[in-house]
Amino acid sequence: MSETIRIGVSACLAGEKVRYDRSHHHDRYLTKILAKYVEFIPLCPEIACGMGIPREKLRQVECADTIRLIGYESGDDLTETMTQWADRVLPGLDDEELCGFVVKPESPSCGVKRAKIYSTTGAPPKRGMGFFTTMLTQHAPLLPIVNSEQLHNPLLRENFIRRIFVLKRWRELTALGKDIGKLVDFHTRHKMLIRAHDLKGYRELGKLLGQSSQSNVKEIFDQYATLLFNSLKLQATQKKNSDVLQHAMGYFKKNIDAKDKQEVLDMITAYRTGKIPLLMPVTLLNHFARKYQKPYLIQQYFLNPSPAELQLLNQV
Template identity: 50%
Template sequence: MQPTIKIGVSSCLLGEKVRFDGGHKHDRYITGTLGKFFTYVPVCPETECGLGIPREAMRLVGLADNPRLVTNKTGIDHTERMQTWVEKRLDALDRENLYGFIFKKDSPSSGLHRVRVYSDKGPPARTGRGIFAAAFTRRFPRIPVEEEGRLHDPGLRENFIERIFALRRWREALDEKRSLGGLVAFHTREKLLLMAHSQKHYRQMGRLVATGKTMAAARLYDDYETSLMEALHLKATVSKHTNVLMHILGYFKKQLSGDEKQEVLSVIDNYRSGHLPLIVPVTLLNHFVRKYRQPYLSDQTYLQPHPLELALRNHV
């Protein structure tokens, strides 16, 4: 699939021996399965800011929202060194046109969630975020981010990768036709996918598109992108998916035979009950889209929001 989708990633997850002990944390799902679709931009804050390999382990100290980066034993404070490097590295990453970033969990520089923050008041609190990860998410709030550990959760994995491909479609749509008509077409194609995440956002975005003529183009696209990524970040639950599947079924009122309709209803109910993964009803509905040549549904990204080879909907 072209063009290449660039994803930032903590270098150690690619097998690079850059950790404090000279080791790595090679993640074969990232380099193997995802590596077929993504081109990686590796980042190791500690080595890139000038710290050696091996090096003394570090930790976050102080306040969770503004911690210091301090070595464990000698107490050397590397906060300013790291922050100076971060600003320059973020400028460079801005030019990479990234579609996502996979961070190393628990890292004092790259951990995204629940990083330990130490203080003189009892045990460490899992309330922090690595210094680089925090700066990245502030600078690029719309770029999908995740930790490698959380990618083992099927729902979180599917959501993260779905957002990456949605951002890709959005950027391609802007490159192809930056017009109100192009925005309407994009919003129409994404309707069912948005409904699976947030009907509230879908309606808000519809109103935004409808009033697009009254807005400056830059503001319109900026607001729409913000809402798009906020909506898709929300969890697509079984209940939401079931509603969308039933909505799709409604397009075949005059075409499906009684047996075909009953087959679809049975499969959707088995999905709702947890007996079948999402891929089963989606595959069946895709079959009827092709069979009955339903042009509106054939354009809906919900029915294939990411490559089938990733098998993301086989487990949700």
């Protein structure tokens, strides 16, 4: 299993001149910051499926409940070209052990959410997922996928970074075989992180683990993965993070004096109102967790991310 976190990326974002007009769409955050901590697997689906450079622009068109990939001016239908190629290569992507994918916004092939989908009736285009990204999500529904613009929003970036590190740890866990004891340990260390995304999902995961036995290990692992990564898709907002910080503070109730308590509360409020980054109250609570020897808190990835994760979360 690869030591590094592997992230697929639309090749044009990595600076490769693969767009229809030989241009790129270089994103400096990706190549100057994220690239220090992850390994990129660049991919241009349009080139890889056999379209050359330069080439005609494409658009997605909804025809009779299916989405077709159509040449912008010629009207040529390239749906089968892309579909046949993707059906061939997507199973191979599993070997790359990707932990996430960063795609170009609005591209008819790579976009997420904001790619235009035209109608044959002349109605204004809808917005949706690009053609390749749709196939990618069908093949790997748990894979964190984000567009490069979302990475410039601090909360969405933090969300993506957290998810790729969780997926990496999940891959490491499952590479060792399926052991309920190890799954419970994995869950315990992620409890606060999951709560910050989805309290309901957190409770369902706990309930699921309560039903585990040696006879249903595979089902439990499969259901756990689906529930976990669907929970993490929900945004960890400032309010939800603050609730988790206050919950963590409850562990020190009997240890810290009124002055320290007020300092923590002020910091949580400052974070909740957007005045300081999450890492400030997290660092303070982590300090208290060590000072007062709270093993449950010390092992929480929410308070104590890995060094690479911490550095990425720290980047502006």
